[in-house]
Structure formats: structure tokens, C-alpha cells
Amino acid sequence: MEFEKLTFSNKISTEIVSTIKNKLLDGTLKNGDKLPTEAEMVEQLGVSRTPVREAIKVLESIGVIQIKRGEGMFITNNPSHFSLNPLIFSLIMHSNNTQKLVEFRQHFEILMVNIIRAKWSKEKIERIEEVYKSQVKRLKPELSPEELAAIDLEFHYAVLEATENDFVIEIGRTIYELYKPKMIVAKQSTNIQQTLQTHKAYLDLLLQKDVVVSDKQIDKMIEYNQVWLESESDSNSKL
Known part of the structure; x- marks a missing residue:
């Protein structure tokens, strides 16, 4: 070849x-x-x-x-x-555009939240909550960026599985695999609390099944992820 x-x-x-x-x-x-x-x-x-x-x-x-x-x-x-x-390769081709990837991921995650809330069940939310509680105990400053990213993604995979939608799960897994290398570069022990706060916000959205997610909330999530990825990546590149 x-x-x-x-x-x-x-x-x-x-x-x-x-x-x-x-x-x-x-x-x-x-x-x-x-x-x-x-x-x-x-x-x-x-x-x-x-x-x-x-x-x-x-x-x-x-x-x-x-x-x-x-x-x-x-x-x-x-x-x-x-x-x-x-489709997978098309996503790979655009994965270097951090802004678009962050924007797509955030809207996709809101889609997941809405799907779960439309078919809400206590058991689903409890499974996601268990993953979150596990993260609270396991996310420690001494962990490597790879370990921090892997534990972070456990929460998002739990939300993904709770949609029980094969199309969403397949595309979601791909998004997170594309996102993972960027997370590893950006992951620092200093943003553990922000990670947990973000996951808690997702849990609250799932628990409040009748509350509509506003454009302002989505914009705030996109802005946080954009700033976090770019600022941490820039600081790492200067080390």
C-alpha cells in the first residue's frame, strides 16, 4: 500500500x-x-x-x-x-474547528436532555446521578489529564445511553471521541469544580422535566466550553 x-x-x-x-x-x-x-x-x-x-x-x-x-x-x-x-469522516474533517465543534456538541447535548425528559423515568435519572456522585469522589487534583478526561466523559456517556436512541448514541459517541483529545490537552486539576458544577447543572435540567432550556443557558454553556478549551490549550502550549 x-x-x-x-x-x-x-x-x-x-x-x-x-x-x-x-x-x-x-x-x-x-x-x-x-x-x-x-x-x-x-x-x-x-x-x-x-x-x-x-x-x-x-x-x-x-x-x-x-x-x-x-x-x-x-x-x-x-x-x-x-x-x-x-458521516464519521465528515465530522473528523471539521474537528479542528473548535468553535463549531463546541457549538454542535452543546446543542446536541440539549437535544439529549430533551429526549430524556420526553421519556422521563426515575430510574434513568438515578443512573446518571450515581455516575455524578462517583465523579465527586473520584475527580482528584493528582490525576493525569487523561484520567480526568475519562472520568468527565463517563457522565456524558451515561446521559447519552439514557436517550435510548440508537441514532443519538452513535453520533454522540463519535462527537465525544473527537472531543476527547481536546479535553486531554485542556484538562487541569484547577477546573475540576467547574466540571462538577456543569454536570450538576445537567442533572438539574433532567430533574426539572417541565422547564424549557433557554437560548441564554445554551449560549452560556457554549461560551464556557469555548473559553475553557482555548485558554487551557493556549496555556499548555506555552509550557
Whole structure:
């Protein structure tokens, strides 16, 4: 398997992801196929090592690429996975636009809240509340950014599952997988309380099943996530 040299019109790592996407969609690459090594991709694509690594991280994070120690990189061999889903790849293509990703995620989460409230049950809310209570105990300043992000996402996955809607769950999982690398970069022990306050606000919305979520509330949530991701990412890049 060889790649052609790229001509750049977008971010280089996005171009690399797009190249692999196109080869999957046209059948040139198939589930289980072995990819060139990182060094081979650098040479074949005519790019530096950094964007190749960025593209690999994105594809690995959503399960398109599987890295086997001592063997190399492979397209996932799970036929039910994301690799042949054009919607998933379309979302990947736009995942570098933090503002749009944050905006979409926030409106999507309000959709989830409304679906759960439309089919409200005490049992659903109690399951989500249990996850929240667990987070209160487990989110500690000494945890790594990866651990903080993983525990944070447990709450959002619990809300996602409570919708009991396969379409929502599939798209939601993809959104969070795209969001997770940005969360890891931004996660700091100093924003644990803000994370818990945000989750408590979601719980309150679910408990108040007859209260309409206002545009002002949505805008506030979007603004918080936007500022948090960008400010923490900027501060980390200066370290």
C-alpha cells in the first residue's frame, strides 16, 4: 500500500486523514489492511513527521486505526466500526474547528436532555446521578489529564445511553471521541469544580422535566466550553 504525495489546501494532518478516508471509501484500503510505517508515510506523502503523527492520533482515537506493538498500524478489522461511515469522516474533517465543534456538541447535548425528559423515568435519572456522585469522589487534583478526561466523559456517556436512541448514541459517541483529545490537552486539576458544577447543572435540567432550556443557558454553556478549551490549550502550549 502506497500513498501519493499531497497538494495542500487545508491543514496537513486533515489532508492525511482525508487521503485515508478516500482510500477506505473507494475500497483501496479495507478492514484489516496494514498501513505503511510512520517513516514510510512521511516519505510517500512528502510531509514532515508531525502532521503524520497528528493524523494517526485522530484516526486511532476514533478506532479507524489500530496499532499493534511490534507489528505496525492496521485499519481496524471490526466491520461494524466507524471506518466506512462517511458521516464519521465528515465530522473528523471539521474537528479542528473548535468553535463549531463546541457549538454542535452543546446543542446536541440539549437535544439529549430533551429526549430524556420526553421519556422521563426515575430510574434513568438515578443512573446518571450515581455516575455524578462517583465523579465527586473520584475527580482528584493528582490525576493525569487523561484520567480526568475519562472520568468527565463517563457522565456524558451515561446521559447519552439514557436517550435510548440508537441514532443519538452513535453520533454522540463519535462527537465525544473527537472531543476527547481536546479535553486531554485542556484538562487541569484547577477546573475540576467547574466540571462538577456543569454536570450538576445537567442533572438539574433532567430533574426539572417541565422547564424549557433557554437560548441564554445554551449560549452560556457554549461560551464556557469555548473559553475553557482555548485558554487551557493556549496555556499548555506555552509550557
